[in-house]
Amino acid sequence: IFCDPADLPGLAHFLEHMVFMGSEKYPSENGFDAFLKKHGGSDNASTDCERTVFQFDVQRKSFKEALDRWAQFFICPLMIRDAIDREVEAVDSGESLCVSGLKVPAGNAQTLKQEPKKKKINVYKRLRAFWKKHYSAHYMSLAVQSKVVPVRKVHALNITWALPPQEKYYRVKPLHYISWLIGHEGTGSILSVLRKKCWALALFGGNSETGFDQNTTYSIFSISITLTDEGFQNFYQVHKHLKMLILSVDQFRIYEEIQKIEANEFHYQEQIDPIEYVEDVCENMQLFPKEDFLTGDQLMFEFNPQVISAALSLLTPEKANLMLLSPEHEGQCPLREKWFGTQYSVEDIQQNWMEQWTANLEFNIDLHLPAENKFIATDFTLKPSDCPDTEFPVQIANSDRGCLWYKKDNKFKIPKAYIRFHIISPVIQKSAKNVVLFDLLVNILGHNLAEPAYEAEVAQLDYKLVAGEHGLVIKVKGFNHKLPLLFHLIIDHLADFSASPDVFSMFSEQLKKTYFNILIKPEKLSKDVRLLILEHSRWSMVEKYQALSAGLSSDDLMEFSRCFRAQLFAEGLVQGNFSSAESVQFLQYITEKLQFTKLPAEVPVMFQVVELPLKHHVCKVKSLNKGDANSEVTVYYQSGPKNLKEYTLMELLVMHMEEPCFDFLRTKETLGYHVYPTCRNTSGVLGFSVTVETQATKFNTELVELKIEEFLTSFGEKLSELTEDAFNTQVTALVKLKECEDTHLGEEVDRNWSEVVTQQYVFNRLNKEIDALRQMSRSELVLWFQEHRGQKSRKLSVHVSSGGGQRGEGHEDAEEDSMYGEVSKLSFLQASPKMAPAVSIMDIQAFIKNLPLFPYHKILE
Missing domain, CATH: 3.30.830.10 (Metalloenzyme, LuxS/M16 peptidase-like)
Structure with missing residues (x-):
């Protein structure tokens, strides 16, 4: 992002999207995504300040072809003009959904389309030039692994210092050491003192080691404190406690303790997801010498008090930037950030706070360095079994x-x-x-x-x-x-x-x-x-x-x-x-x-589920955030209490649906950034849904629902034409996903715990699902989808309709004095005639009052 042209902010992030939209060798726009879905894989990418990272995983037998398809994105991406226009809209929708978490502009329709049009900038030519300049082998590294105002209600104080680059001190990791002490939450810590005063709920300190916080230009050290209402009123007092700890931060015992903890974790770490591992190694290859590719970001190699003191000496009040976030600032912030419209104000730090920081502070007996840690493990012996080995719990x-x-x-x-x-x-x-x-x-x-x-x-x-x-x-x-x-x-x-x-x-x-x-x-x-x-x-x-x-x-x-x-x-x-x-x-x-007594009767660990009528019902409610232009539509089809084979059939159906759903609703119709089908298991009752998050300024929810219906109709037609080979390929892909060996103990525990916490105890569920998949036929899949779409379908649509500039959705009475509506009640909206014959739900309790309930159901066989 640091390389974005001044007149085209967001170009680097936009290029990250565009290179994935077909190559000369593999021109299909969503071909790579379809290939990965077909072979049990996934992909992602992210653009940071000084690096862009691309990653994918896929079943091993398809790895070689996937790697070639992937490489072509960097060798000869198509980046056709029509796709550029459509992807600008998609990026714009995505940025609207997540602007609150961004630190720098990542591009939107204004920066990539409207402003360039006014200035007569040829985005297509500039995009290709940017790709040619920056997507070059000498800038790139590759790692592979194979057996071949805040919208939320929160008070927060963020204190930030910009320091000289610290990455060269990776063997000492001074910022990690300092942040460990400042962010400590035990007895004697800053947070402990603030919690006793009921001023703070959480405190985080340090450097995230992402491109924005750690790069060749500077290193950021920040402290973020989540304040209570009382702490918000005393935030200057909150900050002076930091100095007390900073004055006493130079101790070898503490460093050695952290060093031991990090070494234990490194030497006995469980295997992580291969795609995460190669991403980490790939980045390390650009940051550390060869001998530290695997350890440079994890181990603390040497204690150097001079390096630590040099970093500490820079954490002074005159070099600090304070950001105070609170919904109480609504109406008090006259300035507006250009790209995202964030309201803010700027003022000098009060002189009395500066004086408090520089003055001699009274000693606070509640604030001190941590005692010796009794929880550090020293015995790593593997224990012998005292009962027969079993495959399952x-x-x-x-x-x-x-x-x-x-x-x-x-x-x-x-x-x-x-x-x-x-x-x-x-x-x-x-x-x-x-x-x-x-x-x-x-x-x-x-x-x-x-x-x-x-x-x-x-x-x-x-x-x-x-x-x-x-x-x-x-x-x-x-x-x-x-x-x-x-x-x-x-x-x-x-x-x-x-x-x-x-x-x-x-x-x-x-x-x-x-x-x-x-x-x-x-x-x-x-x-x-x-x-x-x-x-x-x-x-x-x-x-x-x-x-x-x-x-x-x-x-x-x-x-x-x-x-x-x-x-x-x-x-x-x-x-x-x-x-x-x-x-x-x-x-x-x-x-x-x-010292508890037994339960008087068994307590079900799930709810009973309402049996929906054989009709289409729509529950349309107003968004409770009038300042948010995002709406959501979920169309849900209820199947009922089913068996294990039918659950696996639903999984297979949704897997078939994923890529065409993305292609139809996101790529072609550009309805929103987040578009996905889901296999639903609601307290043992099966169903599937299609969800679209959209912008109310572009599409109303009823239009989105109609487009979802168009997609499902076209999907049904394509499904009926599915060849036996294509069906078998998808079944094989799902079987391979279920056959994947656990990479660490936690994966096995999660799966077994799911059986225990739901009291189903089918610990060999994966094996049963694989057996069911291998016995499945193409006709069963087609018939399964048709049953949910016919006259006997139980269909429920849920619309959350935004008032953020949306037209024709009943928001004309929206209040003007606040960005928030009344959150203590739901406001129901009547569906328009174009949704007929769907029936509107205007009172949920009245709707479900006389509906039958399915019996408690567990998917066991």
């Missing part, structure tokens, strides 16, 4: 209060393990209020663990707490030597859960913002509406927002936590370098520490 403990599944790892042979538990409770889904209180419990539990568990995290022991629909999910992984310490810590904090009124108030406000930020995203709102219609007794995000806004107290939370812990069922999975005897102790620790 087996149940080694079972009672009325819990059960445990176990599998000893004898494949990857690394000193690591995974522990997962689903702690099921019947009280969560009793009301929207309970769901909100459960979310608060899990969030505050994470807050309570943040300090004591932080040392475990930096020692490469990871944990995650998830507020599931029917229970608390606890995930722990890492070196097995110290993993029990972390697991016990989590269960101890759950048993002794507490939340002060101040902490409760802070997290209530934050959760309200989280709900709000979900509701104002069209894709999230669309999912919420679809599942509210389909899943019986589900509480919607709007209902949760209403329950939270109605007012809750810390006493409510403490009462809920007692009810939650009273009656439970704990179901777990342990895999890796633990014996079965050690594994059983994790379940025992839960039952003994939490």
